[in-house]
Amino acid sequence: MEMIDALRADAAKVLADGRAKVVIGYQARGDHRAPLFVTTADRAASLVYDDACKQNLAVYLRKPEVKLLGKAAVVASPAAMRSLVLLMSESQLTGDDALVLAVGVGEYHGVLELAQVAPLLKEKYAALAPSPELLREIEKLAAKTPEERAAFWAKQFAKCTRCYACRAACPGCYCTRCIVEKNVPQWISTAAAGHGNYAWNVIRAFHLAGRCTGCGACEAACPQGIPLMLLNVLLGQEVEKEFETKAGYDPEAKPVIGSWNPEDEEDFIK
């Protein structure tokens, strides 16, 4: 059976069985892929899944209106599954909050309970890594002078309109009041330019340090094409190197920023 047929069959089944009230998946709209909320088994046939599905649907599990529909079964790639595990580790999701229609790399893993996600990831997708092109890009940038890097990012951040699509697309950005919206005192300048854009983009990346699961939804969401994954992946690598942990594999994981080890790196502290 084709992967997509199995996925559709499972979606129809969980709805028919009442195990889930809504299946969150993808639909095709021309070349675009848009989310599809399937609430009746007969509509499961509209689900699609292919490489064009860039959005991380885990993001919908926190949306109040979606929650009102009842328990969801969410179509999730390995990266999105890592997001689910991250959300579990941060008490945003618990055991029976959702089901997962687990789409792997080149195979389909069927309907999983949330508790089964981390074991699957550890077994099959422990080595998920950013693309070599991205890593090369980071290396290239890191090799430049601080002034060159500043110029590179100044050009990128200048495009930012502060639409916060990056934030909206990210399952990890689930704060109901983002720090950028805090105005007593004002943390980050509201103006979509210069220092405000620098601070916003730097802090956004920092708040995902040790939490980014590498799905790339933020970068895909950015209407201005800012290469946000350069920042996310840089920090992900740093965290992996220094603290030997990768986000989204352990539902019991302690937050990287929020825990410590006496042996942590400190050669920069003189």
Place this chain on the structure above:
Amino acid sequence: MKVIEANKLPGLAAALAGAGYRVVAPIRDGGEVRMVVWSPGAAIDTRAIPVNSAKDFLFPKAEIIGRCTLDGNDFRPEDVKPVAPKTVILAARPCDASAMLLLDAVFNWDYKDEFFNARRAATTIVSLVCTTADEQCFCTSVGGAPDATAGADGVLRQADGGRSFILEPLTEKGKAVAAAAGAALAEGQAKADAPVEVPVHFDAKAVTEWLGENFESPLWREVSLACLSCGACAYACPTCHCFDLQDEATRAESVRLRNWDTCGLALFTAHAGGHNPRPDQAARWRQRVMHKFSYLVERLGRLGCTGCGRCARLCPAGMAICETCREIDEARKAAVK
């Protein structure tokens, strides 16, 4: 007939820049085409639909509209004049050009906005007749057309199968631009290419009517499920004009900023006391549609949508206002039956 070869468009830009214009044009940088200020060497691309709209140059995303200095307890307001350089926007899409008419109306409705008007007065818009479109384009559904010239001071028509362009001034401003172009434009003959065809997706009048009666429709929740609450659509929109005023201060000075804002964000209507009259995304999406297809029609007699399709192209969650309108249209038809 003023004609220019397609590959000489940069020459036109250079000539206009030389004549003291700030030249804004669709420039290709890497994978994307954006409306930006032309600089020597930049590649003008009239085929792709620019990511951003021409609005950015009349109503920027952030702007200082007030300033004061502080010296000890001494507080001194300063006069801030609009920054309004003489500008020509080359090859703006008709949907962007026609959006200017709505912006004009909004910024001069109950209050004449000094900053917008100064820039509007200094700006000449040379639109482009569309010979390309994509599946998100729906100008024809909202009263526009690929070859419409509303809001434009001049128009560029692609000709001879793309080898050249005809520049046709429409207003005095447009003529001034043509004159400033000087030798960059040659007098000659060319055959204008046919504009692209954009299918009609819905009946805008009917949508407006339906909206008037369906503030509480269950449809809103359904069509807004995917919406994630961000400003991607509004900030790409050529007509969205909501803004937020913010004061930011250091020890020595403070500025009043006018920043883009959007009804898509929860904070837009959040009250200080915690109440939010638009409590969920359904209410916010409804506002977006209502504003464009009902309130503005009612208030200014104009739709707040020119069918450029940017919002749908850029939406990270696959939302499309055209889609919503079509569903409304269908719901209406079903109801009539």
Place this chain on the structure above:
Amino acid sequence: MKTIGYFPGCSLHGSGRELDMSVKALARIAGVELKEVEDWNCCGASAAHNLNHNLAVALPYRDLALAEAQGLTEILAPCAACFARLKGTHVRVTRSPELAAQMREITGLEYRGTLRFVNVIEFIGRLIEGPLKGKLAPRLAGLKVAAYYGCLMSRGEDVIEDEDHENPDGMTAALEAAGAKVVDWNFATECCGGGFSMSNTDAVLDLSHELLADAEQAGAQAIVTGCPMCHSNLDMRQLTINQRGLGSHDMPVLYLSEVVGLAAGLEPKDMGLDRHFIDAMRVLDIASAAQTAQAAAAETAKK
């Protein structure tokens, strides 16, 4: 381990012939090629460090550089002193760029620090875990042996890395594989007097005597060692010790490689077992006598 670099050093060509012979015999049946380092020179152990510290590093440095240049990655130095000098030099020059630079200048050769070093205990440990696994018979069952490590097989934190420096047990597995019983004794890491071999023979006699006496008290019927220096002190000097009236020792002293060779069924003479001062050939007889006695005892018990 198909091929390994081989550094015989002086003693394996002289007093330690048996070690050389037995190691080579073992390597042969295990199918390991020993590639002798070409143009090797003195490891610097015996006299060099008394004369000149630079010389004591430069000599082994040259060996290391040669071995590396010859494409070797691992060096087996059966002589414990050679092993200590070679590995010690490796540790020192890889830790100190200054010393490395000095040595480069003195020898005109470059050592990049890529070599690994194997002593006879580790080598045999690998053989019995690898190619000789299942090929050893407990031919020495019933023989009680004292495993003697001395200083060079037990000390030097950076040289002997995987041993308990006070109570080493690297030989135990090999000896037990050969069927021998390893006795609990006190002097496994004590000094044989090697450093005084030439200068203060009396001290050597005293030390070696104490060592032999403790082994006897512990019930050992043979001493097993890996170091040619220890071997020569213990084996060669027993007669002198007895002559001096310190004791009346008659203790065979074997190389570990010889013991394992016997277990592997090698001819004693091929390993030079007949070359010892104190008759070493008898260990097989002692073992077989003990085995017979035990069999008889078991028979009696059955009845």
Place this chain on the structure above:
Amino acid sequence: MARVGVFLCHCGENIGRTVDCAAVTAAAAKMPGVVHAVDYKYMCSDPGQQMIKQAIVEKKLTGVVVGACSPRMHEPTFRRAAAEAGLNPFLLEMSNLREHCSWVHEDRAKATEKAVDLVRVMVEKVKHNRKLHSIRVPIEPTAMVVGGGIAGIQAALDIANGGKKVILVEKSPSIGGHMARLSETFPTLDCSQCILTPRMVEVASHPNITLMAYSEVESVEGFVGNFDVTVRKKARYVDWSKCTGCGDCWAKCPVKKIPSEFDAGLGKRTAIYRPFPQAVPNKPVIDQEHCIMLTKGKCGACAKACQRGAINYKDQDELVKIKVGAVVLATGFDLWDHSAYGEYGGGRWADVIDGFQFERLASASGPTDGEIRRPSDGRIPQTVVFIQCCGSRDDKMGKAYCSKICCMYTAKHAMLYKHKVHEGRAVIFYMDIRAGGKGYEEFVRRAIEADGAEYVRGRVSRIYRRADGKLIVKGADTLAGRPMTVEADLVVLADAIVPRTGSERLAQMFGVGYDTDGFYSEAHPKLRPVETSAAGVFLAGACQAPKDIPDAVSQASAAASKVLGLFSKPELEREPIIARVNENTCVHCRACIAACPYGAIEDFEIKDRKGNVVKRVARVNEGLCQGCGTCVAICRSNSIDLDGFTDEQVFSEIVTLE
């Protein structure tokens, strides 16, 4: 609108010499919000304070900045003055113009410029200060003492005699600890048990003390004044309320060969046992591991023997939750395991023993009735070698620190041995003799001079065991500069003192810090030696560092006085520098909960009127929060703020520095 008063102190000439105070005052007067600025020679003096008080009243000040010395010096002084004038003391801030400016800079212009900045920063900060009120926490006036050794006993008795209730938790079946195992004590050589047992009995009979023997702390919640400690009462299999301690049971127990812990393995005990005859409580427990009934399901000898029917093979562990206001940790020490020293036999030889084994050999109540007989063959050793610093002062193999008491007890051992075996030889290898203490040096001299102990300064490199059973001790006499060999019959190793196993887990439960060796960390090495970083948790005895009996007892009494001091008021007052959660914006990601060094942040469920959970959030426990602000910086949505150092305050400081 803020009305800030700025008061600049010249500190005699200390500030005025380098900083142009008049210029700073003039600059301050022009700062936004400042309505009053004066300078004065000594602001901390009575007239100076009076100036502040007067201005607060007359100028209706809403905030005060005092530019003077370090706030560590006089902040309490000025805050008290402000409070006396009716201004909330937390509306006063200090600019450090002396330690951070006038004393460290020479250039008058630059120092003055910096002083203006320092004042400005605090003016901006104080405008954002809020009135804060000391936090009052009720105190449960019951103390818990963990560990029933001499330190725990002393602390418990002192607290109990002070009129407060004490729960004494001891994990073994009897209190008494190591001291009960000692033969005599240095430097007076009085009998350890003779001086200890009356104290043990007093504990048992004291109306204010509840003794929980054979019990361990399982978990801890709460904070100073209000700890909720869960104690595991281990299954005893003997109903102590029925038991009279007659001894019929252990007389009948068929399992008699269990090495006695109390006798350091030299004596034997039965499976149902009391550790030693003077045990308190004097009641037996059944050793679950060795009892035939409990392991194999048959036997029942003790049940048959017990006339009171006190044996209960079905007994189970019981968890008891106890509310206490303060805790004294007195968990004591263990001896380091010398089997790591291969050169001393690696623990293989029976006649190489540790100090406790020697104590038991020398003790009249010990397995040899006080005769020094060596474990292997029971012979009286003619030569005993004592080796000091076994594992102590040995960074490589053992511990880097000096175990402090070994010099003294080794001298005592040598002395006791010589008193019992007059013709015997006692040879002591030592690195240094550290006999600092009242009568200690004299004691060591007596061991050498009167009792003839042979002190050899040097280390032992190796011990052999000869076939005849002699232990050949090879060492160096570094004073004589020669190697030395002693043929000994018994070797006593003075093993390093290490914290009790499991003490780290206990520290984690109570939030007490510990060092790399596992000893509990005092709050300040000099000035707060019995407090810990966890408020309301105090230390006594060797759990903090190696200690002899008088030191342990002193610290125990000190800890008891701290507890009584804490209990002297019904409520606790704390500085209100604590974190607060904005529950509207908190999304309960729990990062703060994981990060808080004090476990002061808790999960909290916000419920509607019907009791449905509307939202889960983090909530700060005011009693536990110490105000470090780590949670504040970790919170991504910035839903936590720290009173006294709010984001607004800090930002205004930073922005002011532009």
Place this chain on the structure above:
Amino acid sequence: MLKQQFARRFLSICAAGLRTRRADWDRTGLMAETETKKVEATPAVFEPKIVAFVCNWCTYAGADLAGTSRLQYAPNVRIVKLPCTGRIDPLFILKAFEGGADAVLVSGCHPGDCHYTSGNYHARRRWAIFRRLLEFTGIDMRRVFFSWVSAAEGAKFADLINRITADVRAAGPFERTNPARRRLWK
């Protein structure tokens, strides 16, 4: 780890000693001529503006000790006192740079010494990541300093401030290349 710390402290003391000696030497007049010339050539010495975020219990107290010991150091640093390094939000650093600081110093208790047991460990981890991000987005790491200074290290504090001031002075004003700087308003 302790040994490393010791070595580090020891080295910093040595470095301080060397500097003092060189300064003494300068005062002998041997270098006076060149000194004068230099002053003439660049009359305005660049005075860097450095913002220091320090904890109350160690570094602030260490700075107090530098004061009571009358150790002289450069007047270029402005201290913002927090209870603990754990309180220092990454945005504090950004804010300081936004406001035109030429450098930022973060300093607190040595590992194991934290008054709050582990605030400094949290801070250390935070900075390990955040500094990479700053570096990658174009903030020169010669502008960000981290140091452990205990309440007993008055000399280390004075030396640290002198070293930082000298380093930043050598690096020059950050105004032009500072990516976080507030520029929009001008």
